[in-house]
Amino acid sequence: MSRRLIGVAGAPGAGKTTWARSYAAGVPTAAYLPMDGFHLSDAVLADLGLTERKGAPETFDAWGYAALLRRLREQEPHPVYAPGFERDLEQPLAAALVVAPEAAVVVTEGNYLLLDEEPWRAVRAALDEVWFLDCEDDVRRERLVARHREFGKSPSEAAAWVDRVDEPNARLVLASRHRADRVVHAEDASGAPPVS
Template identity: 65%
Template sequence: MKTLSVRNAVELQGILPRPVDGGRALLGIVGAPGAGKSTVAAAVAALDPGAHALVPMDGFHLADQALSGLGLLDRKGAPETFDAHGYAALLERLRRNPDHTVYAPAFERDLEQPLANALPVPSSSSLLVTEGNYLLLDEPGWRDARGLLDEVWFVDVDPEVRRRRLVARHILFGKTPTAAEEWVRRVDEPNGVLVAATRDRADRVLDVSDWHLT
């Protein structure tokens, strides 16, 4: 599979999936933790705010209360800590393009918790951009979600750059440097290996090394 080197979203405008017969197109942006998929997805959505809507996968994080009950709080971010079936159900609803606004959940970074009904998706949105780690995972729920997407693009970047971003992100949201390094080693990096194994299932691979990602 050929890798496309991109520096900004404008370079992607000509290859965006197009809606058919007045329907909607659904584009997935996938990548390992810290690859920059959220930045890329937001930039693509911002190319045409009136017609593009952003619906991240992160809104389907299980809340800490649920994770504690499942004994998964220390693995937050792994595939089993998301409501994959709920995510697929939302994509299916959005795919049908109802004649009313649909409200999707978001993820509040300051709280580290999902927020219900936080993202309005108007019926006028012709391209839905969704992003997350596990859009290409061949497992129940995730497999259903992938089947609803017209295309999935894999965001690639140097692994050491990713690791530095992850450590800085965890520190920004309250972890000590030592705790941030430990979380990246124990949780983020194994998840990254899992995501990297799905790379060949993508429709396109984007090298974003020259994109000024945050």
């Protein structure tokens, strides 16, 4: 038996986590699985010289994410554990999430699901559909600055990080919007297509 895998892409700060969780909660037998668990740890980022790029495409284990998605396609008769992301620590956390064997749909979300380059093509290939979540740029930026401040950055540090890291990533993600199967607005969870 095969599961249906739905991806939700969008720029940083678009509200993908809130939107995908809400949508999954409204679908019987659905599981929610974010891409954030595949962030590389700070120790690995430091070894690779990527600490100041955290959140960019190359700072994720996208091959590992694609492999988990392929594994989830087969509805095995046992739980599948997946990494989560601990916001307070800003670190991935092993086996923090579980997809129950009866879950017939998996809703996953992340910035880069539509990038037309490896290893992200392998992620896209593992998904049945990818929807793009649209959000106003000024709303996104406000959310991002607030998030960075909440987790310890000063107002100036938060704004600088958004300008230096988040916004270049957002431009990359927005350039992939045309590859989405459907586009929905961040404020309209009811506007998403039904899962068939």
